[in-house]
Amino acid sequence: MYRSHVLVCGGTGCSSSGSAKIRTEMENEIKKQGLENEVKVVQTGCFGLCALGPIMIVYPEGCFYSRVTVEDVPEIVSEHLLKGRVVTRLLYKETVTENGVKSLNETNFYKKQHRIALRNCGVINPENIEEYIARDGYAALGKALTEMTPEGVIDVILKSGLRGRGGAGFPTGRKWALARTIVPDADQKYVCCNADEGDPGAFMDRSVLEGDPHAVLEAMAIAGYAIGASQGYIYVRAEYPIAVKRLRIAINQAREYGLLGKNIFDSGFDFDIDVRLGAGAFVCGEETALMTSIEGHRGEPRPRPPFPAEKGLFGKPSILNNVETYANVPQIILNGAEWFSAMGTEKSKGTKVFALGGKITNTGLVEVPMGTTLREIIEDIGGGIPNGKKFKAAQTGGPSGGCIPAQHLDTPIDYDNLIAIGSMMGSGGLIVMDEDNCMVDIAKFFLEFTVDESCGKCTPCRIGNKRLLELLNKITDGNGTLEDIDKMEELCHYIKNNSLCGLGQTAPNPVLSTLRYFRDEYVAHIVDKTCPAHVCKKLVRYEITDECRGCTKCARNCPVGAITGKVKEKHVIDQSKCIKCGACMDNCNFKAIIKK
Amino acid sequence: MKSLEELRAIKEKMKASVNDRNENSDKIKVVIGMATCGIAAGARPVMQAFLDEIAKRGLDNVTVSQTGCIGMCKLEPLVDVFLPGEEKVTYIKMTPEKAVRVVNDHIVNKNIVSEYTIGSAE
Numbered sequence: 001m002y003r004s005h006v007l008v009c010g011g012t013g014c015s016s017s018g019s020a021k022i023r024t025e026m027e028n029e030i031k032k033q034g035l036e037n038e039v040k041v042v043q044t045g046c047f048g049l050c051a052l053g054p055i056m057i058v059y060p061e062g063c064f065y066s067r068v069t070v071e072d073v074p075e076i077v078s079e080h081l082l083k084g085r086v087v088t089r090l091l092y093k094e095t096v097t098e099n100g101v102k103s104l105n106e107t108n109f110y111k112k113q114h115r116i117a118l119r120n121c122g123v124i125n126p127e128n129i130e131e132y133i134a135r136d137g138y139a140a141l142g143k144a145l146t147e148m149t150p151e152g153v154i155d156v157i158l159k160s161g162l163r164g165r166g167g168a169g170f171p172t173g174r175k176w177a178l179a180r181t182i183v184p185d186a187d188q189k190y191v192c193c194n195a196d197e198g199d200p201g202a203f204m205d206r207s208v209l210e211g212d213p214h215a216v217l218e219a220m221a222i223a224g225y226a227i228g229a230s231q232g233y234i235y236v237r238a239e240y241p242i243a244v245k246r247l248r249i250a251i252n253q254a255r256e257y258g259l260l261g262k263n264i265f266d267s268g269f270d271f272d273i274d275v276r277l278g279a280g281a282f283v284c285g286e287e288t289a290l291m292t293s294i295e296g297h298r299g300e301p302r303p304r305p306p307f308p309a310e311k312g313l314f315g316k317p318s319i320l321n322n323v324e325t326y327a328n329v330p331q332i333i334l335n336g337a338e339w340f341s342a343m344g345t346e347k348s349k350g351t352k353v354f355a356l357g358g359k360i361t362n363t364g365l366v367e368v369p370m371g372t373t374l375r376e377i378i379e380d381i382g383g384g385i386p387n388g389k390k391f392k393a394a395q396t397g398g399p400s401g402g403c404i405p406a407q408h409l410d411t412p413i414d415y416d417n418l419i420a421i422g423s424m425m426g427s428g429g430l431i432v433m434d435e436d437n438c439m440v441d442i443a444k445f446f447l448e449f450t451v452d453e454s455c456g457k458c459t460p461c462r463i464g465n466k467r468l469l470e471l472l473n474k475i476t477d478g479n480g481t482l483e484d485i486d487k488m489e490e491l492c493h494y495i496k497n498n499s500l501c502g503l504g505q506t507a508p509n510p511v512l513s514t515l516r517y518f519r520d521e522y523v524a525h526i527v528d529k530t531c532p533a534h535v536c537k538k539l540v541r542y543e544i545t546d547e548c549r550g551c552t553k554c555a556r557n558c559p560v561g562a563i564t565g566k567v568k569e570k571h572v573i574d575q576s577k578c579i580k581c582g583a584c585m586d587n588c589n590f591k592a593i594i595k596k
Numbered sequence: 597m598k599s600l601e602e603l604r605a606i607k608e609k610m611k612a613s614v615n616d617r618n619e620n621s622d623k624i625k626v627v628i629g630m631a632t633c634g635i636a637a638g639a640r641p642v643m644q645a646f647l648d649e650i651a652k653r654g655l656d657n658v659t660v661s662q663t664g665c666i667g668m669c670k671l672e673p674l675v676d677v678f679l680p681g682e683e684k685v686t687y688i689k690m691t692p693e694k695a696v697r698v699v700n701d702h703i704v705n706k707n708i709v710s711e712y713t714i715g716s717a718e
Contacts, residue, residue: 001651003643003660005617038647040613059617060625060659084630084662123617133603134610142600258597266598 011046045211121211161349166322199398202429282453344370348414397426400506402513438535461504631665645692
């Protein structure tokens with residue numbers, strides 16, 4: 001028995017800030033002090049509070065240490081683990097109160113969260129199947145195989161109201177029911193997992209795979225039983241090396257324990273899973289393109305119908321669900337459909353994971369019940385916007401979604417409400433923007449992304465989006481006309497209506513939603529030839545104010561020699577030479593240079 | 597994996613270890629004084645004895661942690677036992693043998709071992 005467990009986050013966020021080194025140092029230091037039989041060091045998945053990484057939690061006290069460095073480790077071991085004195089200076093400051101240390105679950109970041117998909121992330125060692133089993137792992141698969149019929153499983157998922165967490169929100173149970181029945185005499189069916197997470201700013205699928213890979217394997221086996229498939233594929237980005245490694249470890253362990261393979265739980269049910277790596281094409285997150293890619297072809301979408309439930313992978317009936325969707329399934333089987341459907345809103349049940357990014361204090365991963373408002377997520381859980389700036393918009397749904405302005409902050413978030421206000425759930429990336437963000441520039445950023453990632457198979461997407469981007473560039477360069485706005489809107493609707501797959505059908509959304517809520521910014525670019533947020537380079541002027549003391553620092557730092565002036569006299573910027581790099585402003589000690 | 601029993605067996609085996617990873621207030625807490633004075637007086641073997649005995653009996657509702665010096669260095673090794681909803685009991689001059697008895701009598705059978713407590717010393 002270990003008296004103390006030291007949990008060190010091994011997610012991508014904390015790994016990139018050196019958590020692996022910290023863990024090794026911890027183990028060495030513990031050995032040095034002779035505590036190796038009393039204290040166990042566990043590598044876990046993501047805790048969610050990535051902004052404060054590397055993160056370490058010490059139980060039984062539940063001390064949450066943030067921004068730990070290798071140099072801090074000897075102190076933690078000799079003070080906390082050896083002598084029982086908490087190292088207060090490293091504690092997450094929200095947990096420190098006048099009356100001592102507050103429980104992590106009472107901090108604003110965790111208090112409003114409800115963790116189902118992330119329930120094991122940051123709790124278990126993802127590379128140890130027995131720790132997963134200790135947290136009821138594989139009990140749902142056991143229950144399904146020994147006590148339930150395939151139809152019964154589908155019925156529970158259907159009644160739970162679970163909808164696809166990848167973005168479109170299709171009812172999972174309906175997908176499974178179709179795949180079970182649509183081709184009655186199919187000799188082979190497939191269960192696929194979409195782990196080709198590509199939305200800029202979204203990383204919940206990666207965190208689930210890194211922190212709780214067995215939950216996905218278990219859910220896929222349950223899905224296999226439900227639809228009558230014996231083979232599963234996980235399509236995961238090669239850019240997620242930690243997730244891929246842990247998935248492979250998990251698959252091997254599950255095979256070793258007989259939880260994948262032949263005759264699982266002596267029920268006669270066979271199921272196995274293989275991993276397929278994606279090479280990073282955004283379009284491969286689209287279901288037909290993903291399946292084409294697994295087959296070994298170039299990842300391009302194909303027209304639907306036929307839908308994959310009828311003719312999917314290798315021409316066989318197949319289902320494809322997102323990682324987060326699967327992570328919910330074992331809990332639904334164990335706790336029942338009513339338990340799950342009690343959470344959320346009328347048409348969106350359960351919880352949703354959001355990846356908070358952009359101008360927000362607590363960058364990280366949160367899981368909240370559906371129906372939580374954007375304000376609660378951003379202000380209470382996310383800790384608000386840093387540096388006292390004002391909220392301008394939140395972008396959800398990645399390149400397929402839209403921008404939500406301040407007037408909709410109190411809208412309860414679910415699939416249907418987001419669509420009604422011109423955005424979409426998407427995979428759950430939530431990028432917060434403040435007054436320093438230019439909305440035309442944001443639309444341009446996302447459109448550049450989709451233009452780059454368009455596979456080129458269909459014309460509306462390949463050429464239409466390119467033309468749309470050219471119009472946006474024209475506006476941010478200060479050459480736009482008001483007719484361009486009408487042209488853009490027309491083009492947007494044309495692209496949406498005529499593209500082959502989801503990528504093209506949703507690519508104009510960032511443009512449409514910014515036009516809907518921030519048309520004044522477009523007009524400012526066109527009519528006044530200014531960028532209100534001072535972002536678009538061609539419309540920005542750098543000027544030196546009377547605050548200038550003539551220190552010459554700006555002139556010395558200007559890469560093109562555009563600044564002239566005598567020592568101790570006000571300097572001047574030659575606008576015809578200025579390349580708007582901002583080096584002068586960054587270097588000025590007197591705040592004498594402003595952007596206009 | 598051929599049966600649910602096998603799965604349950606693994607769960608039982610691992611449960612205690614993973615369950616320690618939450619802040620559960622209805623657990624029995626054993627807190628051992630482990631400052632320099634405590635360690636010098638032999639707190640480490642006492643802690644080991646607690647851990648061994650708790651593991652041997654498969655008690656999954658007990659946490660063992662340590663604390664610093666509380667000032668009565670001459671009575672070390674000191675051990676506090678907290679049963680949920682009850683006053684804390686402080687044992688003094690602990691040894692591994694006494695630790696085993698505290699686990700048996702106090703933690704399992706809820707009978708305070710009065711002769712080891714701080715009250716008996718006064």
